Amino acid sequence: MNIFVVNCGSSSIKYQLFKWPSESPICSGLVERIGLEISAITHKVYINGEEKVIKRTLELPDHEAGMQEVGHLLTEPEIGVIQDPSEIEAVGHRIVHGGESFSTTTIVTPEVKEEIKKLAALAPLHNPAHYVGITVAQKIFTSATQIVVFDTAFHQTMPAKAYRYAIPGKFYTDHGVRVYGFHGTSHKYVTAQALSYLKKPDAKIITIHLGNGCSMAAVNAGQCIDTSMGLGPLDGLIMGTRCGNIDASVVFYLVSQLGYDIEQVDALFNKRSGMLGLTGYSDMRDILKAIEEGDENARLAYDMYAYRIKKYIGAYASALNGLDAIIFTAGVGENDKNLREVVCSNMDFLGIEIDKDKNRERSGELREVNTPGSRVKVMVIPTNEELEIAKECFELLESK
Ligand SMILES: Nc1ncnc2c1ncn2[C@@H]1O[C@H](COP(=O)(O)OP(=O)(O)O)[C@@H](O)[C@H]1O
Ligand SMILES: CC(=O)OP(=O)(O)O
Numbered sequence: 001m002n003i004f005v006v007n008c009g010s011s012s013i014k015y016q017l018f019k020w021p022s023e024s025p026i027c028s029g030l031v032e033r034i035g036l037e038i039s040a041i042t043h044k045v046y047i048n049g050e051e052k053v054i055k056r057t058l059e060l061p062d063h064e065a066g067m068q069e070v071g072h073l074l075t076e077p078e079i080g081v082i083q084d085p086s087e088i089e090a091v092g093h094r095i096v097h098g099g100e101s102f103s104t105t106t107i108v109t110p111e112v113k114e115e116i117k118k119l120a121a122l123a124p125l126h127n128p129a130h131y132v133g134i135t136v137a138q139k140i141f142t143s144a145t146q147i148v149v150f151d152t153a154f155h156q157t158m159p160a161k162a163y164r165y166a167i168p169g170k171f172y173t174d175h176g177v178r179v180y181g182f183h184g185t186s187h188k189y190v191t192a193q194a195l196s197y198l199k200k201p202d203a204k205i206i207t208i209h210l211g212n213g214c215s216m217a218a219v220n221a222g223q224c225i226d227t228s229m230g231l232g233p234l235d236g237l238i239m240g241t242r243c244g245n246i247d248a249s250v251v252f253y254l255v256s257q258l259g260y261d262i263e264q265v266d267a268l269f270n271k272r273s274g275m276l277g278l279t280g281y282s283d284m285r286d287i288l289k290a291i292e293e294g295d296e297n298a299r300l301a302y303d304m305y306a307y308r309i310k311k312y313i314g315a316y317a318s319a320l321n322g323l324d325a326i327i328f329t330a331g332v333g334e335n336d337k338n339l340r341e342v343v344c345s346n347m348d349f350l351g352i353e354i355d356k357d358k359n360r361e362r363s364g365e366l367r368e369v370n371t372p373g374s375r376v377k378v379m380v381i382p383t384n385e386e387l388e389i390a391k392e393c394f395e396l397l398e399s400k
């Protein structure tokens with residue numbers, strides 16, 4: 001079965017094509033800078049263990065143009081992996097916000113699309129692009145079943161004491177104002193990998209997803225019991241452009257004293273804060289370079305970023321009443337050895353001891369980077385949200 005997995009961001013499209021049941025994609029790619037003057041596509045084709053990379057720069061005014069271009073790349077005579085878009089049987093879309101309506105993988109209907117569009121109010125950086133992604137995929141892959149997989153789904157097992165806010169109950173009952181949590185597909189994927197590696201189904205785990213968006217989850221025996229993002233993907237950790245956890249009084253101050261309106265506060269917290277607001281860079285590689293060059297702001301921001309993670313580890317170890325493993329994943333978690341070292345320093349009271357040499361070894365595989373004596377395993381596990389989405393799509397179609 002050909003399953004095409006799509007992750008539409010505000011200015012990008014990430015994709016992978018699986019010939020299920022093979023778990024290795026036959027091609028993957030990234031369309032970047034959609035809507036800007038020059039857009040870029042990096043398309044990779046995997047044949048017999050070899051990787052062929054095709055890079056193109058072109059003008060892509062919107063997601064529709066981007067997805068059309070991907071459709072062409074999939075079917076181009078020289079490099080195509082299929083002959084016609086009709087060979088795609090399922091398209092799996094990553095959807096960040098599923099709200100109260102969706103707790104499991106769902107087949108797209110007009111009602112489902114409308115609900116995803118409405119939820120844009122709660123995930124302004126993500127859901128609008130997902131809606132466009134579905135609409136365009138419906139036009140191109142006309143024979144495919146369109147399926148949506150929600151970032152919020154894995155967090156549905158949280159108890160009410162973790163997901164409720166301490167404001168009057170009617171905001172929850174009448175308006176669904178609660179903690180939803182995000183990156184669930186990633187937290188779920190690395191949890192499953194860890195449980196099978198540890199051979200301990202009842203393990204107490206903290207998963208730490210550090211990409212552009214960052215979040216953590218406390219996972220007991222495979223079930224999420226708490227997570228750091230909230231009603232939207234803004235709370236918790238410091239991120240590339242988002243502030244994370246902040247006192248709501250800051251909003252009152254910005255509005256009443258500095259004349260901000262609510263759209264400006266939204267843009268400030270979502271798009272101009274986090275590492276970008278503190279350093280001028282949102283990409284961790286640029287921040288590491290700035291630190292090397294002696295930039296004090298970058299050093300402080302990096303320390304703040306790590307410190308926030310440390311605090312959540314402490315909180316979640318308490319919530320779990322113990323800890324077997326902490327897992328670093330996603331772009332920063334998998335690649336930034338310094339960050340893992342800073343987070344895990346002075347954590348021996350909790351039984352966390354990182355092995356600095358092991359931690360510095362480069363590898364794209366699941367690995368332990370703790371000392372032999374560490375009570376808690378410190379693990380690096382490459383996430384694979386696309387594979388997890390393809391699996392969920394297949395399982396849903398099989399169950400029909
Ligand atoms: N070698 C590296 N060292 C430090 N950070 C890295 C490295 N490689 C990638 N990153 C960081 O990973 C982040 C992107 O992570 P990713 O999981 O791809 O994000 P997303 O899926 O949210 O777009 C960026 O901040 C990038 O700088
Ligand atoms: C939910 C979220 O923050 O996603 P991303 O990391 O892709 O921005």
Ligand SMILES: [Mg+2]
Nearest residue numbers: 211212330385
């Ligand atoms: Mg990601």
